[in-house]
Amino acid sequence: MLMTMEQELQLTEEEFRLIRDLIYSHCGLFFDSDSKYLLDKRLVHRLAHHNLPGFRDYYQYLKYDRNKDQELSDIMDILTTNETYFFRESFQLKAFTDEILPELQFLKERDRTLRIWSAGCSTGEEPYTIAMLLLELDLFRGWRIEIVGSDISQRVVQHARKGVYGKSAFRCTDERYLKRFFTETDGGYRICDEVRELVSINHMNLFDANRLALLGKMDLIFCRNVIIYFDLASKKRVIESFYQTLRPGGYLLLGHSESLMNITTAFALRHLKNDMVYQKAATSNGGGLQ
Numbered sequence: 001m002l003m004t005m006e007q008e009l010q011l012t013e014e015e016f017r018l019i020r021d022l023i024y025s026h027c028g029l030f031f032d033s034d035s036k037y038l039l040d041k042r043l044v045h046r047l048a049h050h051n052l053p054g055f056r057d058y059y060q061y062l063k064y065d066r067n068k069d070q071e072l073s074d075i076m077d078i079l080t081t082n083e084t085y086f087f088r089e090s091f092q093l094k095a096f097t098d099e100i101l102p103e104l105q106f107l108k109e110r111d112r113t114l115r116i117w118s119a120g121c122s123t124g125e126e127p128y129t130i131a132m133l134l135l136e137l138d139l140f141r142g143w144r145i146e147i148v149g150s151d152i153s154q155r156v157v158q159h160a161r162k163g164v165y166g167k168s169a170f171r172c173t174d175e176r177y178l179k180r181f182f183t184e185t186d187g188g189y190r191i192c193d194e195v196r197e198l199v200s201i202n203h204m205n206l207f208d209a210n211r212l213a214l215l216g217k218m219d220l221i222f223c224r225n226v227i228i229y230f231d232l233a234s235k236k237r238v239i240e241s242f243y244q245t246l247r248p249g250g251y252l253l254l255g256h257s258e259s260l261m262n263i264t265t266a267f268a269l270r271h272l273k274n275d276m277v278y279q280k281a282a283t284s285n286g287g288g289l290q
């Protein structure tokens, strides 16, 4: 029976499992059997790109080629979901500005540093939102503030570093932020230097333990709408590394559809007025954050 070119290029069950498992161990993204078509559609162009006759060869390339790390990094641009916008999840941001930040200001008054990590920051709207809120609050004048944004996709990291956004990024943004923190350019709206100076954007895989170890301790971690794409084992691994990265008493803010249920009991669930958030226990001597 003659096979068309397209049929030849379709992922077989076995190729799907091999490639799926390889991607999973690289970055925690898990494609279940219902996503075979999706993986096929997104990766088929890579065969032509590398001049490979089929998915079996592509698997060999991903596993053994000397450029395999680069290829794995490149396909993160087409396999990840990067939906985001400024001022996403307003209830949580209100808990952040009205309840968490005043507490941190009080507890950290002595060392006057604040370190916040936006893990899985996509094109940067989240870390820049955090920076704008901090600047507007003006609680931390004279403090050393660091907001670290990170993502596994090079494409979104580059976008975040450029800091220019189209209209849809502002669907939940009050006009006053646009006026104060952006300037209009040909391609959209550019984030101003005052905000940018508080934020560093990094290319980082949440499963790269060596890279994570270099981050240093954080007072607060935003990881919103990232672990929904992971299976339980990957969620546990990532949350454990957040726990290690947080200072005692530090906060973990997940997306509104995410929770630590069945993942860990290491964090306390705090019912704040505006939202529920997770917190790592403070030290046993009752002191504040360290």
Ligand SMILES: C[S@@+](CC[C@H](N)C(=O)[O-])C[C@H]1O[C@@H](n2cnc3c(N)ncnc32)[C@H](O)[C@@H]1O
Pocket (backbone or CB within 6 Å): 027, 028, 029, 080, 081, 082, 083, 084, 085, 088, 119, 120, 121, 122, 123, 126, 150, 151, 152, 153, 156, 204, 205, 206, 207, 223, 224, 225, 226, 255
């Ligand atoms: C849906 S976006 C969420 C953006 C933002 N946190 C928000 O809530 O608006 C999820 C981001 O997580 C990133 N991501 C997925 N797996 C990752 C991993 N293993 N390491 C780092 N980033 C990852 C994706 O590239 C994507 O940009």
